[in-house]
Structure formats: C-alpha cells, structure tokens
Amino acid sequence: MVIALCSIRVRRGLVGLLALAGLYGAAAQIASGRLPTTVSLPQHDIEGVELLPTYASLAEEGLFLVQAGILLQGAAVSTGRVLAGFLLGSVVGITLGLAMGWAEGLEYVLDPWVVLLRFTPALALLPLYVLWLGLGEAAKIGLIATAVAVVTLQGAYQGVRGIPRVYWDAASALAAAPSLVLRRIVLPAALPQILASLRIAIALGWVTVIAAELIQPSMPSLGYLLALAGAYPRVPTIMIALAAIALLVLVSDGLTLAVYFQATRWMRRRHA
Amino acid sequence: MRSLGTRRLVLGCLSVAVLVGVYTLVSNVGRLVDPALLPEPLARLSRPDILPPTQAIFRALVSLVTGQLPPMEGHHDHPSGHVSQLVEKHVTLQGALRASVLRVLFGVAVGGPLGILTGIVLGWNQAADEYLHPIYVLLRSIPSLALITYVMLWLGHGEAHVLIPIVYAVFTTVVIPTYHGVRDLAAVYVRAARSLGAGGRLLFARVVLPAASPAVLSALRYSIIIAWMTTVGVEMLMGDDGIGHLLVGGGLWSSRLQIGVDPAVIIVGILALAATGYVMDAAARIVNDRVTFWARRRRAW
Numbered sequence: 001m002v003i004a005l006c007s008i009r010v011r012r013g014l015v016g017l018l019a020l021a022g023l024y025g026a027a028a029q030i031a032s033g034r035l036p037t038t039v040s041l042p043q044h045d046i047e048g049v050e051l052l053p054t055y056a057s058l059a060e061e062g063l064f065l066v067q068a069g070i071l072l073q074g075a076a077v078s079t080g081r082v083l084a085g086f087l088l089g090s091v092v093g094i095t096l097g098l099a100m101g102w103a104e105g106l107e108y109v110l111d112p113w114v115v116l117l118r119f120t121p122a123l124a125l126l127p128l129y130v131l132w133l134g135l136g137e138a139a140k141i142g143l144i145a146t147a148v149a150v151v152t153l154q155g156a157y158q159g160v161r162g163i164p165r166v167y168w169d170a171a172s173a174l175a176a177a178p179s180l181v182l183r184r185i186v187l188p189a190a191l192p193q194i195l196a197s198l199r200i201a202i203a204l205g206w207v208t209v210i211a212a213e214l215i216q217p218s219m220p221s222l223g224y225l226l227a228l229a230g231a232y233p234r235v236p237t238i239m240i241a242l243a244a245i246a247l248l249v250l251v252s253d254g255l256t257l258a259v260y261f262q263a264t265r266w267m268r269r270r271h272a
Numbered sequence: 273m274r275s276l277g278t279r280r281l282v283l284g285c286l287s288v289a290v291l292v293g294v295y296t297l298v299s300n301v302g303r304l305v306d307p308a309l310l311p312e313p314l315a316r317l318s319r320p321d322i323l324p325p326t327q328a329i330f331r332a333l334v335s336l337v338t339g340q341l342p343p344m345e346g347h348h349d350h351p352s353g354h355v356s357q358l359v360e361k362h363v364t365l366q367g368a369l370r371a372s373v374l375r376v377l378f379g380v381a382v383g384g385p386l387g388i389l390t391g392i393v394l395g396w397n398q399a400a401d402e403y404l405h406p407i408y409v410l411l412r413s414i415p416s417l418a419l420i421t422y423v424m425l426w427l428g429h430g431e432a433h434v435l436i437p438i439v440y441a442v443f444t445t446v447v448i449p450t451y452h453g454v455r456d457l458a459a460v461y462v463r464a465a466r467s468l469g470a471g472g473r474l475l476f477a478r479v480v481l482p483a484a485s486p487a488v489l490s491a492l493r494y495s496i497i498i499a500w501m502t503t504v505g506v507e508m509l510m511g512d513d514g515i516g517h518l519l520v521g522g523g524l525w526s527s528r529l530q531i532g533v534d535p536a537v538i539i540v541g542i543l544a545l546a547a548t549g550y551v552m553d554a555a556a557r558i559v560n561d562r563v564t565f566w567a568r569r570r571r572a573w
Contacts, residue, residue: 012402020407039425051425108283113291119549120542121501123508127520127533128542131322207415211505214417215520223418230421238422242414249413 028054039233046233053236061236070225075244077221078213081137082205082252085144090201092145093152094194098186100153101160114153122147122204123211130216140212147208148201155197159190192264199256206249222248296326324536332536336365336518354534363518365540369548372503372514375438376552379499382435383442384492390443391450391488396480401455408447416441417505424510434506441502445495446488453487454480486564493556500549515541 031052039046050057065071100107100114122143129139163185171181213223222245229237301310302318303325310318320328335341335355339362394401394408416437427433457480465479507516519541520533 009402012399013406016403017406017410019403040428049425105283108280109287111280112284112288115550116543116546119497119500119546119553121504121545121549123501123505124516124519124538124542124545126508127538128535131533131535131538207417207501210415211417211509214421215505215508226418226421230424233421233425235422235425238425242418242422245415245418246410246413249415250409253413 024052025055028052049233050235053239057236058239061234062240065237065240070220071240071244073220074222074225074241075248078209078223078245079248081140081221082144082202082209084137085141085209086148086202086205088141089145089148089205090152090198093149093201094156096149097153097156097194098160098182098190101157101190102186107157114150117146117150118154122150122208123215126212126215135216140209140216143212144205144208147204151201151204152194152197155193155200156190159193160186162193163189192260192267195256195260195263199253199260202252202256203249206245206252210245292326295323299323299325321535324534324539329536329539332534333365333540335359336363336537336540339364354537358518358537363513365515365518365544368513368515368518369544372500372507372516373548373552375435375503375507375514376496376499378435379438379442379503380492380495383439383499384446384495386439387443387446387491387495388450388488391447392454392480392484394447395451395454395484396476401451408444412444412447416444416502417509420506420510429510434511437506438499438502442495442499445498446491449487449491449494450484453484457483486560489560489564493553493560496552496556497549500545500552504545515545 032050032054035051037047037049037051039049039051053061062071096110100110125146126139126143129142133139133142167185167189171185176184209221210223210226213221214227217224217227222241226238226241226245229235229241298314299318299320301314302320316322324332331342332355336358339359341356341359390408394404419437419440420433423433423436427436461479461483462475465475470478503514504516504519507514508520509516511517519538
C-alpha cells in the first residue's frame with residue numbers, strides 16, 4: 001500500500017518536472033532568434049545575449065564549464081565555505097542556546113544582543129567583517145557562522161525551554177549531577193528543535209554565501225561565477241550556476257532532513 | 273512575577289551598559305595612551321577606521337539623520353568620506369529606511385497572497401500537490417538574491433528587478449506553512465462540516481480558511497524578516513536607494529567595499545536595521561495575536 005502510494009507520488013512528481021523541462025525547451029526553441037539580443041545596462045548596451053538559452057547551448061556551455069574545471073572548483077569553494085561557517089556557527093549557537101535555556105541569568109544578559117542580531121540581516125555585517133578580518137576567507141566564513149549561530153541559538157534555546165518541568169524536578173529530586181542532566185535530559189529533549197534549526201541554518205548558510213560572493217566577488221566560487229556571468233553577460237553560464245546552486249541546496253537540505261528523521265525516529269507514534 | 277520581569281530588565285540594561293562602556297574604552301584607547309606604547313592587537317583595534325569610537329558613531333548618526341555635517345572644530349574629528357558623500361547626495365537614515373520598508377511591504381503585499389494561494393491549492397488538492405510540489409521545491413532551492421543577475425537582463429536596471437527577488441523570497445516562505453495549515457487541518461472539522469451538508473465554497477470559507485489562518489499569519493510574520501534580509505541584500509547589490517545602498521552603495525560591480533567604508537556608518541546602519549526589523553516584527557505579532565486570539569486556547573493543551 002505504502003509503496004503503491006509512493007510510486008504514484010514519484011511518478012506524478014516526475015511528470016510535473018518533465019512538463020516544466022519540456023515547456024522550457026519549447027519556449028527556448030520558439031524564442032531563439034525572436035527575442036531581442038541587445039540588453040541595455042546603465043553603463044553600456046550589450047549585444048548577442050541569448051535571453052532563453054536552448055538546451056543545445058546550455059549543454060555546450062555546461063561541457064565547457066565542467067571541462068575547464070570552473071564549475072567544480074567554484075562548487076567546491078562555496079561548499080567549503082558553507083560547511084566551515086555551518087560547523088563554527090552551529091557549535092557556537094547550540095552551546096550558547098543551551099546555556100541560555102539552562103541559566104536564566106545568562107539568558108537575561110545575552111537577550112539584548114540576540115535580539116539585535118536576530119533582526120539584523122547578516123549581510124549588513126559583511127562590510128564590518130571585511131574591515132576587521134580582511135578580504136579573505138575569514139570574513140565570509142564569519143558571516144555564514146553568524147547567520148547560522150543566530151538560528152541554531154534560537155532552536156537550542158527553545159528546545160531547552162520546552163522541557164517539561166517534571167523532568168527538572170525529577171532530576172533535582174534524584175540529585176542528578178549537571179553533566180548527567182545535560183546528557184540524559186537537556187540534549188535528548190532539545191535535539192529535535194536543534195536539528196530542525198540546523199535545517200533552516202544550512203539553507204540560510206547557502207543564501208548568505210551566494211550573496212556574500214556576489215557582493216564581494218573575489219575568489220573562484222559559485223557566486224563569483226554568477227557575478228561574472230552577469231557582467232558579461234553569458235546567460236547559459238548564469239543558468240548553469242543557478243542550477244548548480246539549486247542542486248547543492250537540495251542535497252544539503254536532503255541530508256539534514258535525513259539526519260533529522262533518523263535522529264527523531266523515537267518521537268513518531270506508530271499509526272494503526 | 274514582577275520581580276522576574278525587573279530582574280530581566282536590570283540584567284539586560286546592565287549588559288548593554290557594560291558592553292557599550294567597554295567598547296567606548298577600547299575604541300578610545302588610542303587617544304588616552306600613545307598608540308606606540310600599546311601591545312599589538314590593541315594598537316590595531318584602537319585605529320578609528322577599524323573600531324570607530326562611540327562618539328564618532330553618534331556623530332555619524334546625527335549627520336545621517338539631520339542630513340548635515342557637524343561644524344568643523346579644528347581637531348582630527350572631521351567626518352569620513354563615506355558620511356560626507358552620503359550627506360552630499362542628500363541621503364538620510366530615515367529616508368533610506370523608508371525606501372527599504374516600502375520594499376518589504378510591497379514584497380509581502382504581492383508575494384504573500386501569491387504564496388497563500390499556492391499553498392492553499394497544494395494543500396487542498398492532492399493531485400496538484402503531487403504534480404507541482406517537486407517544482408516548488410526546486411524553485412525554493414534557488415536563493416532569491418542569486419536571481420538578480422538573470423532578472424536584470426530581462427527587465428533592465430530599475431525598480432522592478434529590485435522588487436522581484438523580494439517578492440520571490442516572500443512567496444517561497446509563505447507557501448509551506450499555508451500548505452501544512454490546509455493539508456493537516458483536523459479531518460474531524462471537514463467531516464463534521466460535510467456531514468452537516470457544507471460543501472464547496474461554504475466549507476472552504478467557514479472551515480478551511482479559518483482553521484488555517486493561524487499558520488498563514490505566522491508565515492506572513494516570518495516572511496517580513498525574510499523580506500527584510502532580502503531587501504538589504506538586493507539594495508547592497510543593485511539599489512539606488514534604501515538602507516543597503518547606504519551601507520555599501522555603488523552596486524554590484526563597483527562596490528564601495530573596494531573603496532573603503534566608514535565602520536561608524538555601518539554600525540549606525542546595523543542598529544537602525546535591527547530596530548526597524550524589531551518594530552515590524554512586533555507590529556506583525558500584535559496583529560496576529562488580535563486576529564487569532566481564539567487559537568491561543570488550543571495551544572495550552
């Protein structure tokens with residue numbers, strides 16, 4: 001029964017995606033030669049632009065980008081930045097969030113600063129980070145880490161605050177040591193919220209890295225490829241860069257979702 | 273209860289006061305002591321172009337709000353190029369914030385209904401969900417800011433292409449909570465309404481929409497923050513006005529990051545961004561609580 005349902009879902013999903021791909025192909029074929037090829041930008045006009053590239057030119061461009069190693073290198077650099085920022089930010093965020101949820105005094109002390117960072121778009125910090133940490137990797141990784149830390153902090157904090165009072169009372173009645181409380185109560189109880197916030201955080205990390213690479217394009221990376229392709233402009237490269245970004249976002253989202261489901265299996269009730 | 277609130281207030285204010293005090297001290301250390309005598313990390317920090325002194329931040333704030341440069345007083349406190357450039361172009365903090373907030377409101381006003389509509393269709397009609405959900409997931413995976421280079425080629429350099437990423441970001445944010453609000457609606461409600469003879473429009477207007485409205489409203493509230501982030505990003509890249517442009521004007525290919533920004537302006541901008549974001553979120557929270565007061569009871573279970 002379940003398998004049959006799944007297969008209908010999968011089949012219909014594929015039909016939807018294929019229909020989209022077919023529509024795009026048809027539109028590109030019809031449009032090629034008919035759409036204007038001149039684009040006017042504030043500084044100058046650009047000619048020979050293929051606004052809707054056909055699959056043929058996408059394949060040609062994709063082959064070139066892969067063979068030249070540009071695409072893979074860019075993807076590796078961007079992914080590395082996201083991972084580094086994600087690790088750093090989630091460790092800091094989860095630690096602070098757990099501590100804030102546990103110790104009320106700390107919560108009150110840190111609260112104004114958390115609110116400040118929560119409502120500040122992380123990108124606004126980029127100029128400051130570039131000033132403080134230089135134009136290199138540290139500024140970008142720091143930016144991603146900040147965005148990730150704010151989200152995971154909230155997740156961990158809410159996870160701890162959601163622990164029923166009975167658990168705390170039981171722990172203190174049995175005189176459990178703080179390390180035991182952390183391992184047996186706080187961490188397991190806050191885990192679902194933390195993992196859910198990690199899923200949001202990784203998506204935010206990707207948004208942040210692409211924007212940071214667009215705003216300050218320096219090293220070979222996906223955002224840089226996008227900025228470069230937009231400046232020339234080479235539409236097939238833009239499309240391929242967008243597709244590569246979407247693919248990486250999908251993969252990282254799928255991975256965090258899989259971890260979430262694996263780790264929270266005990267929570268789900270079995271349905272009859 | 274009251275003492276708890278007081279403790280929170282006291283500790284919060286104390287925390288802000290201590291950090292501002294320490295910051296003022298550290299950022300002014302170069303004036304108090306001869307910079308040559310300081311150990312290395314402190315000497316670098318004490319440079320005003322790295323860590324602007326608190327009074328410089330305050331002066332930048334005054335200049336940006338009044339739109340006038342402070343009178344020259346002789347000593348080395350003259351305003352930075354960044355501030356005087358902005359003042360020359362008649363850019364004020366409140367004007368920039370106004371432009372950005374209007375963009376956010378536009379994004380929520382256009383992207384919100386589109387997202388709600390899509391969410392309702394996907395949540396209500398299982399076949400539509402099965403056909404269209406993968407496409408939605410694919411779209412959602414493209415960061416809104418990544419779109420701007422492509423959108424610009426179609427629409428040229430104008431307001432439309434600043435607004436489209438914001439609308440897109442709000443749209444993709446609102447779809448999923450609406451979808452879950454409609455799809456996971458308690459089957460009991462639908463069955464009860466159906467057995468009483470309600471169907472079609474009546475069922476939809478009196479059962480489905482009210483039951484989904486808390487989810488929809490909280491999604492809209494969350495989308496304001498998403499729109500706020502996107503707006504600042506787009507303005508940093510492409511805008512001709514707005515707070516992102518105030519921070520790093522110049523656009524995608526001649527970003528002021530290469531020319532040099534005044535950190536005092538950035539800090540003023542960040543404080544203004546946080547305050548405005550907080551106010552918008554608080555307003556949305558108050559509206560949500562008013563509209564869905566009836567839903568609060570259920571949460572207590």
